[in-house]
Amino acid sequence: MSNENIQYQEDDPNFQNLNDYQEEKEEEYVSNESFDSSTSTSVISWITWYCSLPGHEFFIEVPEEFIEDEFNLYGLRAIVPMYEEALDMILDLDDENPPPSSDLPKIERSAELLYGLIHQRFILTKLGLSLMKLKHKEARFGVCPRVYCYYSPVLPCGMTDIPGKVNVKLYCPRCGDLYTPKLKKYKNIDGAYFGTTFPHLFFLTFPELLPKNSLANPVDYELEEKNELQANEENNNENENENENENINEEDKEKNEERTYDIYTPKIFGFKIHETSQSGQRMKWLRWREGYKSKIEEIKTLPDVYTDD
Amino acid sequence: MEVSSGSDYTRYWLEYFLSIQGHELFCEVEESYILDRFNLTGLNTEVEHFHYALQLITDSLEEDIEDANLRHEIEKSAVKLYGLIHARYIITNRGLARMVEKFRRGDFGKCPRVLCQRQHVLPVGLTDVPFQKSVRLYCPRCEDIYFSSNKKHNCIDGAFFGTTFPHLLLQVYPQFIPIRTQERYVPKIFGFKIHAIAEQHRKQDEVYKENMKRIEAVPEE
Numbered sequence: 001m002s003n004e005n006i007q008y009q010e011d012d013p014n015f016q017n018l019n020d021y022q023e024e025k026e027e028e029y030v031s032n033e034s035f036d037s038s039t040s041t042s043v044i045s046w047i048t049w050y051c052s053l054p055g056h057e058f059f060i061e062v063p064e065e066f067i068e069d070e071f072n073l074y075g076l077r078a079i080v081p082m083y084e085e086a087l088d089m090i091l092d093l094d095d096e097n098p099p100p101s102s103d104l105p106k107i108e109r110s111a112e113l114l115y116g117l118i119h120q121r122f123i124l125t126k127l128g129l130s131l132m133k134l135k136h137k138e139a140r141f142g143v144c145p146r147v148y149c150y151y152s153p154v155l156p157c158g159m160t161d162i163p164g165k166v167n168v169k170l171y172c173p174r175c176g177d178l179y180t181p182k183l184k185k186y187k188n189i190d191g192a193y194f195g196t197t198f199p200h201l202f203f204l205t206f207p208e209l210l211p212k213n214s215l216a217n218p219v220d221y222e223l224e225e226k227n228e229l230q231a232n233e234e235n236n237n238e239n240e241n242e243n244e245n246e247n248i249n250e251e252d253k254e255k256n257e258e259r260t261y262d263i264y265t266p267k268i269f270g271f272k273i274h275e276t277s278q279s280g281q282r283m284k285w286l287r288w289r290e291g292y293k294s295k296i297e298e299i300k301t302l303p304d305v306y307t308d309d
Numbered sequence: 310m311e312v313s314s315g316s317d318y319t320r321y322w323l324e325y326f327l328s329i330q331g332h333e334l335f336c337e338v339e340e341s342y343i344l345d346r347f348n349l350t351g352l353n354t355e356v357e358h359f360h361y362a363l364q365l366i367t368d369s370l371e372e373d374i375e376d377a378n379l380r381h382e383i384e385k386s387a388v389k390l391y392g393l394i395h396a397r398y399i400i401t402n403r404g405l406a407r408m409v410e411k412f413r414r415g416d417f418g419k420c421p422r423v424l425c426q427r428q429h430v431l432p433v434g435l436t437d438v439p440f441q442k443s444v445r446l447y448c449p450r451c452e453d454i455y456f457s458s459n460k461k462h463n464c465i466d467g468a469f470f471g472t473t474f475p476h477l478l479l480q481v482y483p484q485f486i487p488i489r490t491q492e493r494y495v496p497k498i499f500g501f502k503i504h505a506i507a508e509q510h511r512k513q514d515e516v517y518k519e520n521m522k523r524i525e526a527v528p529e530e
């Protein structure tokens with residue numbers, strides 16, 4: 001991703017700087033009693049509380065052992081203001097000399113930033129990846145909004161690793177594209193808390209979780225067809241009863257949807273719009289991939305009558 | 310909602326219909342269009358209780374329908390009838406003009422694809438046959454179709470918009486065709502490209518070049 005691509009995202013009106021975003025959240029959850037997390041009376045840990053807030057469903061709980069290891073926090077002290085106090089808050093440690101309560105909003109903001117940056121690092125570790133895998137398996141991050149991705153589960157993804165720039169996006173491994181989360185509550189979540197590397201390291205670690213026909217793993221349709229023919233012949237040789245055949249057909253249907261990869265073709269009164277027309281297709285390359293073959297037979301091109309001139 | 314133009318009285322049924330959540334995708338079909346029987350050719354066989362339904366949507370239902378079941382069926386038919394008339398109307402010049410205004414305002418929503426930069430989308434059907442598939446959204450920038458982020462749209466019939474509408478609109482109003490770029494999302498791990506995906510991107514670029522060559526080969530008129 002080039003810098004230019006990221007630039008325009010920064011003036012995304014859905015995303016304010018961290019300060020605005022904190023204020024908005026305070027308003028939103030002001031009725032939430034557990035918001036006053038700084039008091040040591042709360043029974044649940046700060047991390048559990050933080051990850052259970054509405055909109056924070058994409059986060060996983062980073063184990064305290066990971067945070068207590070100074071090595072994992074290397075370099076964060078320079079980025080996070082009131083680092084010590086923020087770290088104490090995250091780990092629910094009581095200070096002998098508690099900071100003045102006027103500092104609390106600042107510390108809360110810092111704790112959030114610090115936790116986000118630790119989270120970005122943790123989800124790239126073996127344990128972090130496997131915890132995210134559990135969420136992915138239940139499609140807890142949602143599914144791709146693209147119709148022809150057939151509800152492929154997505155993963156949270158940042159467009160930059162620098163906090164306070166771009167809100168979280170969703171990466172679909174099937175079309176290899178980025179999407180804006182559809183629920184408003186995710187629009188104020190910082191993408192840097194997930195980072196640019198996470199979804200891609202995820203599929204490098206768990207290649208078996210890549211969908212059947214993903215951009216990184218396109219289906220070779222010719223080979224598929226050959227295999228299918230062979231399988232069919234074998235099936236025909238065995239004299240199966242009809243009921244069983246029906247079951248197989250149902251299974252085949254499901255498999256087909258998994259394997260199918262379609263590209264949308266705009267049509268006017270059933271005719272494909274001529275390529276050279278001003279409104280003709282220019283973006284077919286975007287969804288194209290090796291081995292792609294439209295199952296729909298070549299549709300007649302729109303006659304000249306309808307092309308604009 | 311659109312202010313009804315051309316009619317000097319309230320259209321009660323239509324107002325109610327357009328006020329339902331999710332129905333902001335529909336435009337107001339002119340009454341004169343509905344009352345012209347020529348525009349409704351064939352719909353009397355497609356819609357049950359056609360005459361009652363037509364009377365209902367034009368606020369001219371005179372009989373009191375006592376039977377609750379029948380009343381309910383007529384209400385259902387009215388929605389179907391209005392939807393099918395709508396599908397025909399929005400591909401007429403006047404219908405397109407109303408819809409392009411809604412498109413400009415962003416009434417239909419925005420493309421979820423990050424690189425489309427909140428491009429306004431258009432409603433589209435996957436089929437022209439009613440009660441098959443719910444409405445989808447067509448983005449003229451990436452030329453792809455998406456599910457709406459508004460749950461209410463999942464129960465709106467795509468055939469009430471049809472397969473032709475967004476493409477005809479862009480052909481009639483080419484000034485609304487956005488600039489289509491070669492921008493794409495490039496996945497990276499610690500700043501490094503992923504080989505398998507980079508390979509597909511390279512081949513996509515070839516498809517793009519071939520496409521452009523064919524377009525440029527056509528002599529300008």
Ligand SMILES: [Zn+2]
Binds near residue numbers: 145149173174
């Ligand atoms: Zn997708």
Ligand SMILES: [Zn+2]
Binds near residue numbers: 421428449451
């Ligand atoms: Zn788009």
